[in-house]
Amino acid sequence: MLKLPNKILLAASLSAVFAGGLAALDTNEAEACGCFVPPDPTVPIVQAGERILFGQQNGIVTAHIQVQYSGPAEEFGWLLPMPAIPEMELGTDELFAQLIAQTQPTYRLDREYKGDCPFDSLRGQGSGGFESSPDDSEAGEAGEGATPLVLRDSVGPFDYAVLRADAKQPMLDWLDDNGFFVPGGTEDVVDAYIQPGAYFLALKLLKGNDVGDLQPVVISYQSDLPMIPIILTSVAADPNMGVQVWVAGDDRAIPRNYHHTRINDAAIDWLKAGANYVDVVTDAVDEIEGHHSFVTEYAGPSNVMLDVLDYQGRFGSMAELAAQTSAISFVNYINNSGYPLFGNNGPNGFAPTYASAILNILTSHLPVPSALLDEDITAAEYYWNISYYLGQYRDENPGKFLDLDIDFSPTEVAAELQERVVDPTLAAGQMFRDHDYLSRLFTTLSPNEMTKDPVFSFNPDLPDVSNVHSGEITYYCHLLAEPTQETTPAVLITEQGFKLVYSSGTGDADAENPYASVVMPQSHYQELLREEGEPEVVVDNTALIRTALHNAHQEDNGGCFVGGSSSTGLGSLAFFGLALLGLRRRRDS
Amino acid sequence: MPVRIALAIASLSLLACAGGPDENEKIDPDLIADLEIGLSTSGSEGFASAEDGTDVQLASGAQGGFHVWTAPRFRGAAGTLYLDRRARRVSDGTLMLRASRLVIDVPVDAMGDWWRGREAIPSFMCPAPVGLQAYDSEVEFAFDLFSEDEELLATDSLIVVPRCESGEAGKFCRDVCSG
Numbered sequence: 001m002l003k004l005p006n007k008i009l010l011a012a013s014l015s016a017v018f019a020g021g022l023a024a025l026d027t028n029e030a031e032a033c034g035c036f037v038p039p040d041p042t043v044p045i046v047q048a049g050e051r052i053l054f055g056q057q058n059g060i061v062t063a064h065i066q067v068q069y070s071g072p073a074e075e076f077g078w079l080l081p082m083p084a085i086p087e088m089e090l091g092t093d094e095l096f097a098q099l100i101a102q103t104q105p106t107y108r109l110d111r112e113y114k115g116d117c118p119f120d121s122l123r124g125q126g127s128g129g130f131e132s133s134p135d136d137s138e139a140g141e142a143g144e145g146a147t148p149l150v151l152r153d154s155v156g157p158f159d160y161a162v163l164r165a166d167a168k169q170p171m172l173d174w175l176d177d178n179g180f181f182v183p184g185g186t187e188d189v190v191d192a193y194i195q196p197g198a199y200f201l202a203l204k205l206l207k208g209n210d211v212g213d214l215q216p217v218v219i220s221y222q223s224d225l226p227m228i229p230i231i232l233t234s235v236a237a238d239p240n241m242g243v244q245v246w247v248a249g250d251d252r253a254i255p256r257n258y259h260h261t262r263i264n265d266a267a268i269d270w271l272k273a274g275a276n277y278v279d280v281v282t283d284a285v286d287e288i289e290g291h292h293s294f295v296t297e298y299a300g301p302s303n304v305m306l307d308v309l310d311y312q313g314r315f316g317s318m319a320e321l322a323a324q325t326s327a328i329s330f331v332n333y334i335n336n337s338g339y340p341l342f343g344n345n346g347p348n349g350f351a352p353t354y355a356s357a358i359l360n361i362l363t364s365h366l367p368v369p370s371a372l373l374d375e376d377i378t379a380a381e382y383y384w385n386i387s388y389y390l391g392q393y394r395d396e397n398p399g400k401f402l403d404l405d406i407d408f409s410p411t412e413v414a415a416e417l418q419e420r421v422v423d424p425t426l427a428a429g430q431m432f433r434d435h436d437y438l439s440r441l442f443t444t445l446s447p448n449e450m451t452k453d454p455v456f457s458f459n460p461d462l463p464d465v466s467n468v469h470s471g472e473i474t475y476y477c478h479l480l481a482e483p484t485q486e487t488t489p490a491v492l493i494t495e496q497g498f499k500l501v502y503s504s505g506t507g508d509a510d511a512e513n514p515y516a517s518v519v520m521p522q523s524h525y526q527e528l529l530r531e532e533g534e535p536e537v538v539v540d541n542t543a544l545i546r547t548a549l550h551n552a553h554q555e556d557n558g559g560c561f562v563g564g565s566s567s568t569g570l571g572s573l574a575f576f577g578l579a580l581l582g583l584r585r586r587r588d589s
Numbered sequence: 590m591p592v593r594i595a596l597a598i599a600s601l602s603l604l605a606c607a608g609g610p611d612e613n614e615k616i617d618p619d620l621i622a623d624l625e626i627g628l629s630t631s632g633s634e635g636f637a638s639a640e641d642g643t644d645v646q647l648a649s650g651a652q653g654g655f656h657v658w659t660a661p662r663f664r665g666a667a668g669t670l671y672l673d674r675r676a677r678r679v680s681d682g683t684l685m686l687r688a689s690r691l692v693i694d695v696p697v698d699a700m701g702d703w704w705r706g707r708e709a710i711p712s713f714m715c716p717a718p719v720g721l722q723a724y725d726s727e728v729e730f731a732f733d734l735f736s737e738d739e740e741l742l743a744t745d746s747l748i749v750v751p752r753c754e755s756g757e758a759g760k761f762c763r764d765v766c767s768g
Contacts, residue, residue: 058692059710083651165651198651224688224713227652249689257716257768453653455716458687528719531687 049242054226078203081193091216095428103298107274115478119485157213165198234450248435251460254529259293266498283522299465302438310429314338322414327406371400520548622665624743629660629709641748656711679727715766
């Protein structure tokens, strides 16, 4: 059997269930312990980000949490304060990959051409246009003396325990005695969560599992509203760490105790399909005092996720799978039953990918021969083409299969797949049948900003928010004798109605966004969202943005601004005169 | 009265136990059933009727929030029922809480006499919405009971004044509930 290397992996902290941080009493100096406890406080750890899907129904909050951590596998630990004894199940990474794909903000341009533009791909066929997306590839990612132990169990790769949190020392002692690592300093933070009726959920990896075996967890608990215990993750966080939240419910979700920001879309690099989006969000939320604000990236029907994870017939029949006794037929049954995902992410453009849980199970029971790995044949390539590798290729290269191990128990492997892949995926899909509405919110927070745990509630009066954003760019080819896309003057009207002028053309693919240097607010509106009614606008930056753009354009008239190449004064002036006549202002949206 | 209930009710020292409606009196003759919002303590089965304006201490939750523990009871309806809960600041009507709908299975016993669930219900108050202080001002809780067919069966409201503990012990509460 293949033994996975005991590699050092990135660790990060994420907790799904808010532990109300008494540690936040002095919020500016909070140095709370991450609930994902690092093995050694002196070892730097990296928190790549937090991704959580909340569902709220009948007083029960269900949280799907994607665990993104690094650190020695054998010392993985996770400590979550809980309001009640939680129910814990395994989740699936595919949920987050699909959520990202279905609700990802995109910025696209409709293109219009004035005059004879040789770079108009639809020239002679009427007005043309194309859409672009910033990153399609992302679619594919007790009392003294009594034991505090309430229950201990395992699920998938995790060994977990629920402990009473009504006394600190017995809980810490129990964790220490049972191999759950507790770093120095935890004692001080834990104090905040020690009270009658409170619990801690402690997780570690079962022996024989690697950090690569980590997969999302699903925790259900009683609460009116979902919260993220961001204070607890501050120690393990990166600067400007992304916090990505989806909330499934009956209505649009709002950040109850955070502000809400609508970004200034004139700051978006439309020509590169919004490649600077995260930077704009980061700067925009930083304009709020305390930097506590969320952006709504999508709000609308949850049916964008309907039949994505749990389409009819997916995974076939477990009985049929267990009846496949040969490695080839077993793996091919998986391949033909919706286990792998497909996307334009392979070296040849189209390739299947397997969730890490699937690969871990297959490599444990049907390991890839080491000689093939030495030839950089990936596990995914091997399993997808197993008929070839165990057929013709093996016949031609018998020496590469000396350590071939295809002695496996179909029943055992099928059961593992059921527990770690099929059940979690179908349960995640059910979330979007149980809830009609889906909201996606995003912010970035640095550790020193993680001083307030965000709480989410709902407002049925708020409108939907599309994740697809459209601008309109017009090229004025009749101004040049030999127009090219890079040099032709152009005007872009953003979705919010702001005008971006490229008097010397939009430049080539490597050209920097000329508007990146314009000093202007990165937020368009700073708002408060209540649980009913329209948004309360706290700051409206429309005038400031327009003034900043106007001033930039005035500078451009002097021949020193805008475009992929340096501006030409007279041309710019003439262009401005013509372009402004043709402009129309679009309504802010 | 079971001892634990007596203790729970006794612990509600701040509550004005004014007694509920008459056992046979219909609260709202236009509605089919009766609903009364009482107060309780964390996780208890206690129930205490309360008058409008009653002070109630904000109770800390295990996750760092603060709640008002309520104990609704029902009469004249049974089966699968829905309970909607709202809380508004009395001074300006601002919504402080729109709680998720609770599905309650009420036994037939409730057709003839008051019935309430085993445990009190924490109504989430803090962290408070940005700019809205959730303590030391009147908050009106409004509960509506619906049938499975969305027919309004009963309704009740109760005005309370949520309080944080005084002194240093209540500092966190005041921080989290200050909005």
